[in-house]
Amino acid sequence: MSRSQGPSSLKRKRPEPAHGHGGALIEHEKVLYDLICSKQSMGIWIGDMKRETKYPDNVVTKSLKALQARGLIKLVEHYQNKGKKFYLSKDFEPSKELTGGNWYSDGKLDREYISTLKGFCARMIQKMKVATIEGIVDAFKKSGASKVDLSREQIEEIVNALVLDNEVMEVKSTGAGEFDFIPVGKICYKSYAKGVKGEPKTGAMASTPCGVCPRINHCTPNGIISPRTCVYYTKWLEF
Amino acid sequence: MASTQYGIKYAVHIITAHFGNLVAKVCETLLRRGPLTLRLLIRFTELSSSQINNSLLILIQHNCVQAFTAVTEGEFGDAPKADTQYLALFSNILHRMRFSKFLAIASEKLEKDKDCEELLEGLLQNGRLSMEQIIERAKSSKHAGNRPIPDVVNESLLKLLNAHFVERCPAPEPTLSPQVEEQPPPRKRGAKAAKVSEVPPTLEQRLVESARPMEVIRFSIGETNTEAEESEHYSSISGQKRKRGDLDMIQESGDADGIILWRANFDEFIRCLRHKACIEHVRSQFDDGAVNVLSAILEATRSSEKIVKTEITVPLSLENIYEEVMKNEVGRSMTLDRVEASLSALGCSGMEDYKINLQKIIEQAQIDEVESIVLKRYGRDAYRMFRFLSKTGGLVETEKISDSAFVDKNEAPKILYRLWKDEYLYMEKVAITVPRYSLCLLWRVDRYNLWEHVLDEMYHASLNLQLRQAYEMEQDKELLNLPPDKRGGPLEKRYNRLRNVRILLESSLLKLDDALMLFHDF
Numbered sequence: 001m002s003r004s005q006g007p008s009s010l011k012r013k014r015p016e017p018a019h020g021h022g023g024a025l026i027e028h029e030k031v032l033y034d035l036i037c038s039k040q041s042m043g044i045w046i047g048d049m050k051r052e053t054k055y056p057d058n059v060v061t062k063s064l065k066a067l068q069a070r071g072l073i074k075l076v077e078h079y080q081n082k083g084k085k086f087y088l089s090k091d092f093e094p095s096k097e098l099t100g101g102n103w104y105s106d107g108k109l110d111r112e113y114i115s116t117l118k119g120f121c122a123r124m125i126q127k128m129k130v131a132t133i134e135g136i137v138d139a140f141k142k143s144g145a146s147k148v149d150l151s152r153e154q155i156e157e158i159v160n161a162l163v164l165d166n167e168v169m170e171v172k173s174t175g176a177g178e179f180d181f182i183p184v185g186k187i188c189y190k191s192y193a194k195g196v197k198g199e200p201k202t203g204a205m206a207s208t209p210c211g212v213c214p215r216i217n218h219c220t221p222n223g224i225i226s227p228r229t230c231v232y233y234t235k236w237l238e239f
Numbered sequence: 240m241a242s243t244q245y246g247i248k249y250a251v252h253i254i255t256a257h258f259g260n261l262v263a264k265v266c267e268t269l270l271r272r273g274p275l276t277l278r279l280l281i282r283f284t285e286l287s288s289s290q291i292n293n294s295l296l297i298l299i300q301h302n303c304v305q306a307f308t309a310v311t312e313g314e315f316g317d318a319p320k321a322d323t324q325y326l327a328l329f330s331n332i333l334h335r336m337r338f339s340k341f342l343a344i345a346s347e348k349l350e351k352d353k354d355c356e357e358l359l360e361g362l363l364q365n366g367r368l369s370m371e372q373i374i375e376r377a378k379s380s381k382h383a384g385n386r387p388i389p390d391v392v393n394e395s396l397l398k399l400l401n402a403h404f405v406e407r408c409p410a411p412e413p414t415l416s417p418q419v420e421e422q423p424p425p426r427k428r429g430a431k432a433a434k435v436s437e438v439p440p441t442l443e444q445r446l447v448e449s450a451r452p453m454e455v456i457r458f459s460i461g462e463t464n465t466e467a468e469e470s471e472h473y474s475s476i477s478g479q480k481r482k483r484g485d486l487d488m489i490q491e492s493g494d495a496d497g498i499i500l501w502r503a504n505f506d507e508f509i510r511c512l513r514h515k516a517c518i519e520h521v522r523s524q525f526d527d528g529a530v531n532v533l534s535a536i537l538e539a540t541r542s543s544e545k546i547v548k549t550e551i552t553v554p555l556s557l558e559n560i561y562e563e564v565m566k567n568e569v570g571r572s573m574t575l576d577r578v579e580a581s582l583s584a585l586g587c588s589g590m591e592d593y594k595i596n597l598q599k600i601i602e603q604a605q606i607d608e609v610e611s612i613v614l615k616r617y618g619r620d621a622y623r624m625f626r627f628l629s630k631t632g633g634l635v636e637t638e639k640i641s642d643s644a645f646v647d648k649n650e651a652p653k654i655l656y657r658l659w660k661d662e663y664l665y666m667e668k669v670a671i672t673v674p675r676y677s678l679c680l681l682w683r684v685d686r687y688n689l690w691e692h693v694l695d696e697m698y699h700a701s702l703n704l705q706l707r708q709a710y711e712m713e714q715d716k717e718l719l720n721l722p723p724d725k726r727g728g729p730l731e732k733r734y735n736r737l738r739n740v741r742i743l744l745e746s747s748l749l750k751l752d753d754a755l756m757l758f759h760d761f
Contacts, residue, residue, distance in 0.1 A: 079648065101642065109647040161645045164623040164630075166610075174583050192524070201523060203611035204754040205693075208747050210700035212615045217661065219703070221248075227703035228710045237711070239739045 028055060029063045036073055036087050041095040043076055043086035079107035102154060117150075117158050118165075125159075125168050126191040130178050133159065136189070159189060167191075209236050242329040243695035246759075247271060249702045250332040256705075257335065258297055261286065265294040266303065269327035274309070274442065276322050295325060299411075301366035302331050302502060305446055308414040323412060326446055330760065334505050336701075336752055338363045341508040345404050348511070354395040359404060359503060367408050367500045370396075393460070396501070400458045406504040407457050409450035510547045513761045516753065517597055520604040521585070528581040531570040535563035536595055548761065554592030557582075601761045608754055609693055613663065620646045621654045625663070625684065634667060634681040655682055662692045694758045701751050708744040711737065 025033060031053060036044055050060050064087060067073045076094045078084040086098055096102070103110055124139050125131045131139075136159060137152050162168045168189045175184035182188060205211040209232035210219075219225045227233060242250070247270045255263035268283050269275060275283070280291050298304035305328055310321045334341075342360060349355045354377075361376045362368055368376070373396070377388050399405040440448070451457065514537045522530050539559060540552040555563075561578050564570035573581075587593045606629065614622040623644040628635060641651035658664040665685040671677050712719065715737050718730065726734050 103645065109645065114645055157643070157645075160643065161623065164626045164644055165619075166626070178580070201607075201611070202615065203608040204747075204750040205608060205697055205700060206611040206615040208700050208704065208751060210696070210703050211612055214616065214661075216696055216699060219699070221702070221706055227707040230703075230707070233703075233707050237707075237740045237743065239736045 025067075026063075028053075028059050029066055032060065032063050033067055033072060033089075036067075037089045037091075039088075041088070041092040041098075043088040043092075043094060043098055045084060045086055049087070077107055079104055114158070114161070118162055118167075121155070121158050122162055122167055122191070125162075125189050130171075130173075130182070130188050130190045132182060132186060132188055163189070209233050242270065243691060243698060245695045245698035245702060246329065249698040250327075250329055252702055252705060253332055253335055254298075254303070258294075258301075261290055262294040262297050265291055266298060266327055266332070269304065269325060270329065274307075274324040274326040276324050280325070298327070301335075302505075303328055303335075305409070305450060306412045307446055307450070308412055310414060310416060321414070326443060328443060328447070330443070331505060333755070333759070334509075336748075337508070337512075337756075340512065340749070340752075341503065341505075344508055344511045345399070345402070348402060348404075349398060352395065352398065354391055355398055358392065358395045359399060362405060362501060362503045367502045369498045369500055371498075373501070397460055400460055403458055403504055403507040405458075405501055407452045408500040408502050409447070409452065413446070413450045415446065415449065506547050509756065509760050510544065512753075512756060513547065513597075513601070516604060516757060516761060517600045520600050520607070523607075524603075525581070525584050527569070528573060528577050529584050531564055531567060531573060532560065532578055532581040533585060533595065535567060535570060536560060536593070538566075539563045548598070550596065550598040552595045552597060554594045556592050560593060601757065605690065605757055608757065609689065612693065613658070617654060617658060617663075620644070620650060621658060624651065624654065625658065628664065628682055629684045629686075632684075634683045637680050637682070640682060652680070655680075663689060690758060694755070697751060697755050697758065701748060701755065704744055704748045704751065708741065708748075711740050711744070 032049060032055075035049060035052060046060065046064070049055075050057065053060070055063075064073070068075065072090060073087050074090050076086045076088055076098055078086060079099055086094070088094055099105075099107065103114055105113070120143075121136060121140075124136060124143075128135060128139065133152070133156055137155050140150065140155055159168070163170045168191055171188050171190060173179040173182040173184055173186045173188050175182065178190075179188065203211070209230065210216055213219070213230075213232060215225055219227070219230070221227070247267070250270060251263050251267045254266045264284055264286065265280065268280060272279075272283065277288065277291065277295075280286075280295075281288055284291065286294075295304060295306075299306065304325050306323055306325050308321050309324050310319050313319050341363065342356060345359050346352075346356050357377070357380060358373060361373060365372075370392070374389055374392050377392050396405065517537070518530060518533055521533050536552055536555060539555060543553045557575070557579065560582070561575055564573055564578055582593050585595060586599070587595065610622060610626060610629075613625045617625075624640050624646055627640060627644045637652055637655060638648065640646070640655070641648045644651075646654065655664060655666075659666045659682070663684075665683045665688070667681045667683070669679045669681055671679050715733065718726075718734055718737060721730065721734075
């Protein structure tokens with residue numbers, strides 16, 4: 001279990017001298033570079049740079065190219081707006097607002113990583129029968145399953161997602177029986193009785209074509225969409 | 240919960256299928272407009288008075304309409320006016336689709352007593368019957384044994400009455416006082432803020448309540464000719480002791496001509512089905528131990544249940560529960576410890592006596608049904624977000640939802656929008672001016688309105704299942720009329736397909752009806 005991009009760190013690494021890569025910066029470049037650095041991990045959009053510096057377009061573009069060529073700044077795409085490019089000093093990791101947060105990589109939710117973690121947590125809860133969040137965090141650390149250190153909050157987020165998936169149950173400790181040694185009222189997690197549930201059972205409505213029909217609001221007994229002519233029904237009744 | 244747009248359409252479809260267009264027209268008018276007098280019915284339906292009279296007689300005979308006398312204060316010092324109105328009983332119309340389930344319950348509880356089953360079937364088919372009519376039916380039946388038929392019938396009826404599966408018919412025309420009349424009409428939709436528990440009883444509920452014979456009389460077979468008993472026949476209006484004077488206004492009870500009429504007691508069947516639904520839900524969540532314990536508790540507290548929708552069972556001690564569990568064959572393997580653990584799994588704190596919150600189980604079953612629709616129709620991401628909102632209860636902004644439910648922030652708004660457009664979510668726009676102007680969208684699961692919406696979709700789906708079935712049968716009508724020996728080759732294949740189609744549609748309808756009861760009756 002590894003992660004291409006660690007949790008965003010706001011710590012600033014030791015700045016390299018700006019003229020480290022072949023000569024001093026010319027004036028425009030210096031102004032733009034300082035502006036970018038001042039925005040720290042938030043970065044700045046090219047449009048905002050033009051507005052703030054009032055430099056003509058070609059000057060800004062040219063200077064940014066030069067700065068990029070020297071490796072002083074980097075380009076980050078906004079996770080929600082791919083076309084919108086932000087410039088950051090290379091010494092900063094992009095902020096949550098730019099990347100989408102801890103669980104995002106390359107502007108997309110890292111589903112694979114999350115589902116690996118979820119599977120791991122689900123198995124641990126099943127093994128422990130009844131688990132508190134502290135217990136899960138402890139077991140997680142001891143197992144050494146993840147090379148990246150996950151915070152308690154992050155593990156809690158994963159466990160909560162399992163609850164939302166209906167794969168584990170959230171229960172309050174009664175202090176007796178299986179909750180021995182757990183204080184009364186403490187939130188605990190446990191798996192469902194018969195194996196891992198994975199998918200909730202399909203209800204009566206969801207097993208009929210109308211239950212899953214996105215057009216049910218347009219369906220009438222004698223309309224263009226009607227149960228007599230419905231293609232979903234026809235497919236359902238193929239034997 | 241009020242009957243919805245498609246609820247009415249579905250009810251009218253049922254009546255059309257069972258009693259034809261004329262009766263359905265009268266019934267639809269009553270369902271859409273609320274209680275009406277004969278004069279207004281004639282005006283709205285444009286049918287002749289004899290047609291309407293006949294339709295009403297059929298509907299009353301089958302317990303789908305209840306007549307009552309509405310007393311209104313006379314204007315300008317006139318004497319109070321009393322006129323007869325008719326109210327369609329929506330729930331009873333839908334019960335017509337459940338007769339097979341009712342029969343199955345009675346058969347199970349009465350250990351497959353054939354005579355009882357036949358008697359009950361007769362009542363379900365005919366709506367209401369007198370003792371003479373029941374005996375006539377039994378005489379023409381093939382199952383008659385050596386014993387004199389009236390005795391057999393008497394015994395069966397007694398058995399059915401003891402089990403509360405059969406009751407005396409309600410008063411044909413009780414009086415509703417003007418005070419009651421002034422209350423808001425029952426079929427108003429969209430009372431947004433109103434919580435389910437705070438809704439005043441609907442006209443239908445009040446009327447059924449006031450027409451119902453008193454508990455003692457309701458399930459007793461004995462003749463009641465004395466005047467003293469007559470006056471005690473019907474429970475008082477709106478829970479108050481009925482005044483002597485009112486009695487003059489009330490027409491004679493179900494035994495107007497000295498004949499007692501019997502009918503199936505739908506309440507009892509619905510109560511049994513509700514218990515079943517609770518047990519089935521617990522089965523889907525916990526192990527067999529919990530199922531055994533719940534069944535035992537329901538069995539033990541059954542006699543103290545006064546209404547269909549019992550919220551919490553009466554408290555029982557651990558010993559009592561254990562004793563009851565032991566009565567059951569599957570329960571005998573359970574130790575006291577395991578019974579206690581199952582009780583704790585069911586959410587009972589073991590401080591004093593144990594009681595089960597049935598309402599909570601029903602609510603959870605409703606939530607499961609809705610969530611499964613969301614999962615199937617909108618996908619797993621939507622399912623997680625919906626569950627998150629459902630759990631949170633309040634308004635939550637888009638970003639927070641996508642973070643907590645692990646849904647990509649680019650996808651989340653689109654999915655939420657779809658759910659909102661289909662009335663599965665409530666949305667509120669909030670303008671934020673600091674640091675700069677932006678619109679923030681907040682989302683919430685509005686359970687009261689959503690439940691009504693889902694119920695309406697279910698009525699719609701039930702109607703569609705029936706319409707499709709009628710269409711399929713119509714398409715292959717000739718095939719059905721063909722004798723078996725002429726059904727060779729491709730015809731055989733088509734015939735088998737039609738049979739499978741019919742089985743699938745019918746079983747889906749029965750299952751969907753269980754879900755309907757979950758939202759409408761339980």
